[in-house]
Amino acid sequence: MPWRSLYRDLAMMRFIARLCLAGVLLAGLALQARAQDLDAILGKFLTDSYSDTDAGVTALAASGAPTAALVVEALANGRLAFSEAEKLVVINTKDGKQLDAKTGKPIASVPADLKPVRINNRVRRAIDAATGSLTLLSPDPGRRFQAAEAVFKARDASALATVEQAIEKEQFASVKKALVEARAAIRLTSPDTSESDKVAAVEIIEKRGDQDALALLRGIATTASPIVKLAAETAIAGIERRLALLSNVQNAWYGISLGSVLLLAAIGLAITFGVMGVINMAHGEMVMLGAYTTFVVQEICRANFPAETHPHALDWTLPIAVPLAFVVTALVGALIERGIIRFLYARPLDTLLATWGVSLILQQAVRVQFGPNNREVGAPSYMSSYFDVGGISITYGRLWIVVFSIVVFAGLLFVLRVTPFGMKMRAVTQNRRMAASMGIRTPLVDTLAFALGSGIAGIAGVALSQIDNVSPNLGQGYIIDSFMVVVFGGVGNLWGTLVGAMSLGIVNKFLEPYAGAVLGKIVVLVLIILFIQKRPRGLFALKGRAIET
Amino acid sequence: MMTGRFFAAGADRRVLVMIALLVAAAVIVPILSLGVRPDSTLHMPPYMVALTGKYLCYALLALSLDLVWGYCGILSLGHGAFFALGGYAMGMYLMRQIGSRGVYGNPILPDFMVFLNYPKLPWYWHGFDMFWFAALMVLLVPGLLAFCFGWLAFRSRVTGVYLSIITQAMTYALLLAFFRNDFGFGGNNGLTDFKDILGFNVQADGTRAALFALSCLALILTFLICRAVVTSKLGKVLIAIRDAESRTRFLGYRVESYKLFVFTLSACMAGVAGALYVPQVGIINPSEFAPGNSIEAVIWVAVGGRGTLVGAALGAVVVNYAKTFFTSGPLAPYWLFMLGALFILVTLLLPKGIVGTFNAWRESRKATEAANAESAALEDGVGEPKPAE
Numbered sequence: 001m002p003w004r005s006l007y008r009d010l011a012m013m014r015f016i017a018r019l020c021l022a023g024v025l026l027a028g029l030a031l032q033a034r035a036q037d038l039d040a041i042l043g044k045f046l047t048d049s050y051s052d053t054d055a056g057v058t059a060l061a062a063s064g065a066p067t068a069a070l071v072v073e074a075l076a077n078g079r080l081a082f083s084e085a086e087k088l089v090v091i092n093t094k095d096g097k098q099l100d101a102k103t104g105k106p107i108a109s110v111p112a113d114l115k116p117v118r119i120n121n122r123v124r125r126a127i128d129a130a131t132g133s134l135t136l137l138s139p140d141p142g143r144r145f146q147a148a149e150a151v152f153k154a155r156d157a158s159a160l161a162t163v164e165q166a167i168e169k170e171q172f173a174s175v176k177k178a179l180v181e182a183r184a185a186i187r188l189t190s191p192d193t194s195e196s197d198k199v200a201a202v203e204i205i206e207k208r209g210d211q212d213a214l215a216l217l218r219g220i221a222t223t224a225s226p227i228v229k230l231a232a233e234t235a236i237a238g239i240e241r242r243l244a245l246l247s248n249v250q251n252a253w254y255g256i257s258l259g260s261v262l263l264l265a266a267i268g269l270a271i272t273f274g275v276m277g278v279i280n281m282a283h284g285e286m287v288m289l290g291a292y293t294t295f296v297v298q299e300i301c302r303a304n305f306p307a308e309t310h311p312h313a314l315d316w317t318l319p320i321a322v323p324l325a326f327v328v329t330a331l332v333g334a335l336i337e338r339g340i341i342r343f344l345y346a347r348p349l350d351t352l353l354a355t356w357g358v359s360l361i362l363q364q365a366v367r368v369q370f371g372p373n374n375r376e377v378g379a380p381s382y383m384s385s386y387f388d389v390g391g392i393s394i395t396y397g398r399l400w401i402v403v404f405s406i407v408v409f410a411g412l413l414f415v416l417r418v419t420p421f422g423m424k425m426r427a428v429t430q431n432r433r434m435a436a437s438m439g440i441r442t443p444l445v446d447t448l449a450f451a452l453g454s455g456i457a458g459i460a461g462v463a464l465s466q467i468d469n470v471s472p473n474l475g476q477g478y479i480i481d482s483f484m485v486v487v488f489g490g491v492g493n494l495w496g497t498l499v500g501a502m503s504l505g506i507v508n509k510f511l512e513p514y515a516g517a518v519l520g521k522i523v524v525l526v527l528i529i530l531f532i533q534k535r536p537r538g539l540f541a542l543k544g545r546a547i548e549t
Numbered sequence: 550m551m552t553g554r555f556f557a558a559g560a561d562r563r564v565l566v567m568i569a570l571l572v573a574a575a576v577i578v579p580i581l582s583l584g585v586r587p588d589s590t591l592h593m594p595p596y597m598v599a600l601t602g603k604y605l606c607y608a609l610l611a612l613s614l615d616l617v618w619g620y621c622g623i624l625s626l627g628h629g630a631f632f633a634l635g636g637y638a639m640g641m642y643l644m645r646q647i648g649s650r651g652v653y654g655n656p657i658l659p660d661f662m663v664f665l666n667y668p669k670l671p672w673y674w675h676g677f678d679m680f681w682f683a684a685l686m687v688l689l690v691p692g693l694l695a696f697c698f699g700w701l702a703f704r705s706r707v708t709g710v711y712l713s714i715i716t717q718a719m720t721y722a723l724l725l726a727f728f729r730n731d732f733g734f735g736g737n738n739g740l741t742d743f744k745d746i747l748g749f750n751v752q753a754d755g756t757r758a759a760l761f762a763l764s765c766l767a768l769i770l771t772f773l774i775c776r777a778v779v780t781s782k783l784g785k786v787l788i789a790i791r792d793a794e795s796r797t798r799f800l801g802y803r804v805e806s807y808k809l810f811v812f813t814l815s816a817c818m819a820g821v822a823g824a825l826y827v828p829q830v831g832i833i834n835p836s837e838f839a840p841g842n843s844i845e846a847v848i849w850v851a852v853g854g855r856g857t858l859v860g861a862a863l864g865a866v867v868v869n870y871a872k873t874f875f876t877s878g879p880l881a882p883y884w885l886f887m888l889g890a891l892f893i894l895v896t897l898l899l900p901k902g903i904v905g906t907f908n909a910w911r912e913s914r915k916a917t918e919a920a921n922a923e924s925a926a927l928e929d930g931v932g933e934p935k936p937a938e
Contacts, residue, residue, distance in 0.1 A: 279710045343897055348710050349624045350896040353851060357845050359891025364885035480721050480840065483714045516724050525722040529698075529715050533705040 004473045041073075041271045042101055045117050048081050053117060054126045061130035061212040062158045062521060067104040069134045074101075075117055076127045083111035090114060125154070133159035133259035136166040141175050148178035153188045153212065177181025181208050188220055188228075198228045206235035210391075214239050248391050257398045260405035260507025261467070264460035266485035267412065267497050268453035275429050275449040275490040277353045278341060282359040283482065286454045290325035290461020291470045292366060295375050297321045315380040317318075318462065332362075333454025337447045345446075359475070368473040374469040383466055401463045408456065413494055415452075425449050484528050490538025499539060504528075564776060567859050568769055574601075575765035579758035596759045598875065599829045604866045605764040606826035609771055611849045611865035612747060613818035616775050618847070619856030620784065621811050622791030627716030628819050629843035630723050631691035633833065635820025637727075638690055640740035640833040641674060642683030643751070648752050660742070661735045671733045680747055687824040688817045695816030696809065703805035703812075708794065717840045726839035739834025746828050757829070764825050768862065771818050775858050778811070788813055848888070851895050854902025863904060 013350045037059075057075065060068045070091055074080040079092040080101070088111055089101035100107050119127070128150065135147035136159070142460045144166065151159050172174040184201035187193040193201070202220070205213045216234060221232040269283045298317045305313035312412060336358055379393030380395060386395040416422035427435040428445045436442045461474070481504070490499025504524060511520035532538075580599065581593040597852055610632050612766045617623040644842045649656040653663040657670055676682040696721060724885055730736035749756045778784050789797040838843075842872050846865075853864020869890070875884045 150839050277710075279714065340893055340897065345898070347896075349713065350900065352624070352626075352710060352713060353844070353847060354893045354896040357848075357889040357896075360889035360892065364882070364889065368882060479610060480718060484718060487714055492675050518729055522722045525718050525725075529718060529722075530701070532707055532711065532715055533701045536705050536707045536711065 005283035010071040010521075013098070043087070044144055045075075045080065045089045046084055046087060048084075048115070049119070050120050050123055053119065053547075054123050057123065057130050058156070061133045067101055068130075070104060072101070072130045072134060074129055075119060076124075076131070078116060078119070080117045081114040082117055083113050083114050084115075084267050086111045089117075118161060126156075128407065129154040129159060131155035133162045136162050136179070136536065137169075140386050144170070144172075145175045145178050145257075148175065148182045149522050151182040152178070152185045152216075155185045155216070157186055158192045160186045160190070162359065163456075180204060181213075188216065189536065195225060195227050198224070198229045201227065202235050203232040206238055209239050209242055211243075214243070234527065239477070242401045246391050249390075251513070252506060253392060253394065255506030255509035257402055257505070258509060260402040261503055262463065262478075262481055262485050263498060263501035264401075264408060264463055265457070266407045266482035266501055267494065268456035269482050270453075270486045270489070270491055270494065271273075271412075271425075271456070271495040272450050272453040272487055273342050274493075275425055275477055276345070276446055277348055278343075278345070279348065279355070279483075280336075280341075280450075281352055281356040281479070282336065282362060282452070283355075283453075283457055284479035285359045285362040286333060286457035286475070286477040286478075287461040287464060287478060288366065288470075289329050289362065290458030291377070291465035291468075291474055292370060292461075293325040293328050293458065294318070294321040294462045294465040295370075296472055297324060304477065312381075315382065317378075318380055318383075318466075318495055322459050322461045325462045326455040329458025329461070330451040330455030333457075334451040337450035338455075339451065342446065353510050364470045370472070374471045374474060377465040377470050379466055390511055397466050401467065404463055408459065409494065409498060412456065416494065421445075421448060428523075486538075488528050488538060490535075492542040493540040496538060496540030511533070551583070557623045563859055564772070566567075567772065567862070571765045571769050575762040582758050582761075583705070583754060595754045595757050596747070598754075598761050601678075602757070602761040602764045602829045603826060605761070605768055606822045607846070607849065607869050608831065608862035608865040609768050609822035610819050610846050611773055611824070611861040612768070612775060613815040614846055615813045615853075615855060615858055616778065616818070617812055617849045618850060619858075619861065620779050620791060621787045621808060622794070623808060623812060624710075624713045624847065625812070625815075626713045626840060626847065627720040627841050628846055629840075630720035630838055631695060631816040631819035631827070632823040632842075632846075633723070633727075633837035634691045634694065635687045635823030636827040636833040636837060637734060637740070637818070638677075638683055638686040638824075639824035639827045640743075641677040641686075641734075642680060643743040643746060643828060644740050645674070645678040646746065647742065650744055651692060651742070659735075659740070661732075661738065665730055667733075673733065684824075684917075687820050691816040691820035691823075692813050695813045695866035697811040699809045703808045706805075709898065717853040720838050720843055721840050724835055724840070727835035735834070737835065739832060740827075741832040741834075743828065743831055751828050751831065760825065760829050761768065764829070765819055767825055770806050771821070772862070774857060778814070779858070783810075802895055845888075847896065848892055849904075852891065852899075852902055854905035854908075857902065857908070860902050860904030864902060867903075884933065 011146050038152060039185075041056055041059045044052040044059070047053075053075075060071060071080060071089070074091040076095075079094070081090045081092060082088065083090065088107070090107065090111070091099040091101050091104075093099060098107050098110055099105065117301055131147075131150065133147070133156065135143050136151065138147065148163075148166075153480065160183065163179055163186065167176060167179045167183060170179055181204060184204040187197055188201040202217065205216060217232045217239070221236060222279060224232060225416070260540050265284075265287055268286070269280060272278055272280050294317065297320055298314070301313050301317050301320075304367060307313065325469055336355070340354050340358065341351055344354060378537075383397040383400060386393050388394075416426060424435070424440045424445050425448075427440055428442050428449075432442060434443075464474065464478075468477070485497060485500040485504055488504065489496035491496070507527075508524050511523055514520075515523055578593060578598060581591055582598050585592045610628065613631075614625065614628050617625055617628075624852065644659045647659065651663075653659040653660055655663050658667055660668070676800065677686070698716075702715065706717065726732055727739075728737055729735055733819060734740070743751045745751065746760075749759070769821045779787065784800055786797065789800075789802070790804055794804055823833075823837075845868075849868050850869055851864070851867040853862065856862030871887075872884065875881065875887065895902065901909060
């Protein structure tokens with residue numbers, strides 16, 4: 001077996017060598033022909049007529065003259081000039097030299113009647129197409145790829161020969177694919193391609209499957225012969241199906257991403273509301289404080305470990321900020337509970353007003369301390385790039401926030417299910433007086449629950465600092481959405497919050513393409529207001545026989 | 550809990566005092582503004598008239614809120630929406646009155662519609678060129694919204710903080726909607742640049758004075774209506790609902806009907822407040838729907854004293870006067886601290902508000918006086934001991 005494969009390799013090499021030889025011979029022949037043609041082609045630039053310039057550009061690209069790329073580039077940038085008297089086309093280089101367009105060498109005497117070659121939109125299109133085909137043979141694979149894409153979009157029939165040539169030489173699979181697609185696009189639009197070739201081309205383009213392919217096929221479907229038309233229409237349907245599926249998957253992902261942000265923002269609210277029946281209007285400000293904690297950590301980090309000497313210092317700010325934000329906001333939360341809320345337990349509506357006052361004070365304090373404008377919070381390296389899954393680009397920042405919110409949710413579930421404190425909290429949620437009778441110190445549980453809820457809001461703020469503007473108003477943007485999540489999901493059950501947050505996020509993102517972002521949000525708010533009629537205590541309501549007083 | 554009887558004592562005299570004050574203001578302010586020469590110290594500059602008129606509109610809003618919150622226990626965090634809707638209805642009338650005097654000179658379309666390439670007037674703008682229609686809409690639109698919203702909410706027994714939260718969501722949704730340009734209400738900029746109201750120049754001193762007097766009148770009228778509602782039998786049921794909703798229901802009252810009535814009535818009043826507010830400040834824009842505004846209105850009521858009517862109006866004027874005073878001075882950055890502290894301190898230390906605390910203090914003084922008199926009489930042996938019941 002190895003022998004046979006070696007033999008095959010050798011045969012392949014021989015074939016390639018022959019091909020190269022043939023290529024060189026052909027190129028040699030072509031060169032001779034070109035030298036004669038070049039004068040004629042450059043002559044087109046001397047007439048000061050758009051249609052001649054247009055033809056000249058196209059011919060130049062097809063000629064493969066060594067100066068062709070230079071000439072086209074100069075023309076595109078308005079640096080190509082001509083002298084009618086001396087029949088000379090001149091390239092003005094960027095550094096002010098004058099080159100002969102035919103030879104590429106500096107010219108001895110600059111003609112007196114130099115005029116720039118003028119271009120219009122038609123010529124510009126020709127230039128784009130020419131640039132595409134000229135760079136198809138560039139040694140840089142990235143540029144070759146771009147050129148192939150440009151040819152695909154321009155579909156200039158004159159580039160076909162160059163594309164064929166490039167396909168044969170191409171080593172990189174991805175570039176080769178782009179080139180084959182470009183060739184298919186040219187063949188499809190050219191009138192002198194056979195039916196079967198066109199159908200084959202349609203298949204190639206269908207595999208590409210993006211919006212450009214769709215646009216091309218739609219253009220074909222209106223004009224082509226019945227067979228090609230049928231093939232094109234089938235292909236269009238296939239691409240549309242795939243694109244629709246892709247956009248659904250993408251919407252679902254965006255929805256999950258938004259849902260996880262809502263979950264982070266709302267889960268602390270759900271705890272305090274569940275345990276104490278208290279609406280904390282200052283909850284959004286806890287989120288804001290968490291975000292500012294991140295900002296302060298980064299400022300300290302920048303001051304003590306400058307990026308020049310410690311390139312990875314920024315990466316450590318988030319792991320430091322998360323526990324710190326938790327501690328800071330939990331302390332503030334405990335302070336609010338001890339100082340204000342515990343006096344108002346019999347009057348939940350008054351709590352709402354008092355905590356609104358707290359939120360005003362916290363916002364203004366931050367505004368006075370840090371200024372009213374957005375503060376810059378940097379994204380560490382692991383948050384800033386993105387990757388591609390089957391046509392959907394996923395940013396690492398969003399991905400980590402989804403993961404983070406799941407971790408926080410699981411951690412909270414663990415605390416509530418397993419720890420003694422969690423057990424006491426659940427007991428107080430279910431029946432406060434009974435829990436108190438069993439010896440649970442309900443005031444302590446209240447304080448700790450409030451601190452816990454606030455602390456989670458703080459770490460939500462760390463996450464939000466990565467995707468939103470860190471300003472004193474940060475919390476206000478989330479507070480109503482968080483309320484909606486809690487009202488929708490019901491209190492006293494973390495799963496309700498999870499389901500509430502995710503469904504709100506996903507519904508929001510699926511409505512957005514139809515209704516726009518703002519209208520989508522309005523629709524969601526109206527839906528919740530209607531939903532609450534049906535289930536006034538949310539999706540996952542605590543069941544009980546107690547009568548609300 | 551507090552009961553209706555609690556405030557009954559001495560309330561009638563205070564009502565008379567307040568009405569007398571408002572009537573006096575309605576007469577004196579226009580005289581000071583129009584009748585006194587501008588160089589006199591007694592002259593009231595036109596901006597002052599508009600500012601005071603604005604306070605009166607806020608007082609009207611506070612009154613409407615006190616009716617639902619103080620007497621029925623419905624804490625609406627969306628009353629700003631009704632206020633703003635009334636304001637928009639009036640604003641639409643004022644916009645139509647501009648006619649061809651706008652920047653683009655279009656006789657039918659307001660400027661912003663020309664700017665946004667509206668081919669013709671949207672259907673909901675028709676009729677607003679007539680004052681009576683606009684005036685009807687000022688009552689009808691907030692009333693209808695409150696009716697639908699309340700019908701849905703009260704019937705399914707959404708109460709307490711849940712109700713507060715969804716009223717907040719309601720005004721937030723409207724805020725987002727009115728910010729949209731294609732919603733047909735001027736988007737971000739709202740409605741402004743008014744010229745005439747009923748043929749009089751909005752900017753003229755005389756019109757301002759008239760609007761001020763009208764605001765006083767509206768406040769008196771609303772006050773009397775509120776007074777009539779809360780002292781009637783219906784008012785007693787409302788107070789019962791506030792203090793023990795389930796018990797009232799068990800006694801056979803249709804709680805949701807009572808709530809719906811008072812909520813709708815209150816929304817209409819808030820709409821009137823908005824309609825009087827707009828010509829005096831000369832603009833209405835979506836920020837009036839901001840949830841923060843509605844909560845601020847709640848604190849006016851809390852400061853003045855919920856469930857006192859007089860207190861709500863008083864609270865609105867006091868807090869807004871303080872706001873104007875502080876935000877125009879060097880203390881401007883500290884105003885939000887003060888407002889926040891006001892929220893906290895009033896709820897913690899002064900839950901009955903200024904008027905409520907004053908009432909309670911007088912009650913207790915009267916009670917001690919009566920007790921002193923009784924014991925003094927007993928010691929002297931003059932008074933007969935009361936027979937056992």
